[in-house]
Amino acid sequence: MEKALFDARYEAYRLGVEEYLNGLFAANPHWADLYDSMRYSVLSGGKRIRPVLTLEFARLAGLDWRLALPMGCGLELVHTYSLIHDDLPCMDDDDLRRGKPTNHKVYGETMAILAGDALQPAAFRLMLTAPEIDAQKRAACALILAEAAGEDGMVAGQVLDTLHAPKTQEELTEVHRLKTGAMIAGACKLGVAAAGGSAEFLAAAEEYGYQLGMAFQIRDDMLDVIGNVDEFGKPIGSDAEEGKVTFVDLLGLEECEKAVLRCTDAAKQAVAPYDADGFLAQLADQLAGRMK
């Protein structure tokens, strides 16, 4: 797919997501600080990869992508809560996220926990009231989110990562499959499910998401070593400082590069029958070579 065309579509999706998210948790006289804290993290930018994936998969499955915004943005709210809690002092204890002070640094620990807590039901609410989507598809989407975010998905990955100090390649792969892969795969499936796509398409979307997630995470480990702090948005070398074992430690940079390409190829292959104009392939390629 031509780069200019890809960029234009990605930007249209991203702007759609920003606009949608910006309409949420608008000023409320009674508990303005809770809304402020939620908005602070929800609107703190980022590439919006997850909702963009939802929107593209929805389009490919035959739905007007705008109708899938509640699904993609719902999952993004859950992703956001996970970052807020992940940064807490008793977790990774991070002061910066995307170059800005983390939520608890601005609003305090109590509010950061509560803002994260509130983002979860808010996500399900968006999905379960999505306009022009019937109840069966809404319920299917909400279930995809619940499975991706739960005790054998994202939170399990967080437990393994934070409390079990993964050391081997197998353990590290399991952490990333759960912590990152489950939500990215969920984002892809949401688009297909919102459109009522086939079981085969759902399975392809899931495989694409898992492979993309693994490539993304290995690349993230690489950027923690070779990245530039201004572009990357968080301190370089923070993994090493925290004593975390990464794919770079286990495989070296060169083998990591190869693994990223292998996962990227597998992702592209999984959706080749559906990805007519190559947007998903190009997205996978860009993430594989990203510097931030």
Next chain:
Amino acid sequence: MEKALFDARYEAYRLGVEEYLNGLFAANPHWADLYDSMRYSVLSGGKRIRPVLTLEFARLAGLDWRLALPMGCGLELVHTYSLIHDDLPCMDDDDLRRGKPTNHKVYGETMAILAGDALQPAAFRLMLTAPEIDAQKRAACALILAEAAGEDGMVAGQVLDTLHAPKTQEELTEVHRLKTGAMIAGACKLGVAAAGGSAEFLAAAEEYGYQLGMAFQIRDDMLDVIGNVDEFGKPIGSDAEEGKVTFVDLLGLEECEKAVLRCTDAAKQAVAPYDADGFLAQLADQLAGRMK
């Protein structure tokens, strides 16, 4: 309703709930500690008032109450997460809950936050896969939970209670309407929604729940003064120790007693047309006079 009949039905519901909850988060070799932490709090007893309400309202709306277990127990999981996070050092900093060490005292703060986080999607998952309930009713139930638990429901109440130090009767009423009332009203509505009951019945269930919640909370404030630690399960006088203003401070014990009775009457009146054998009326009366 005859006391023995009431007790037998309540006990049947409660046992159904315990058995259902006991089947959740069974041993998992990969992240056993997360499951343990979730089960520790989920199975720590309590009266199970919320799911019992769901089951009775489902029965009254014409559904086999066993089919409403995923709905009632789903909401109970969210109630449980709120207790885990509520007890954290940066919130109420409690060491005891129902006479047992709080979750973070046993599993540490990091795991307590994560176990709470995982209970939310788990709740939605139960509802969205409830057997023999169609997708429309599942989605309606999940939405009721999302609204009750969210940024203008339970979490808003928690923010007001923890960070805004409510001082007036109006503020205190608002805290309890949000923090306790929204979830109890949600539990009542869930039963009606699972059965596909009418909008009128839903509204009556909601009103009953809010009035019951208010009576419950005022009674709770009273028990913090007049209760017995062994029965009550938490230290007597903890509100005063924490510098919290309660209804007892504002109204005195006698006026509190009257307010509890007023709310209890309003609750009973709201459901009088549906509560043929008086189970809901008896439940309201028992809560009004409870010592624990």
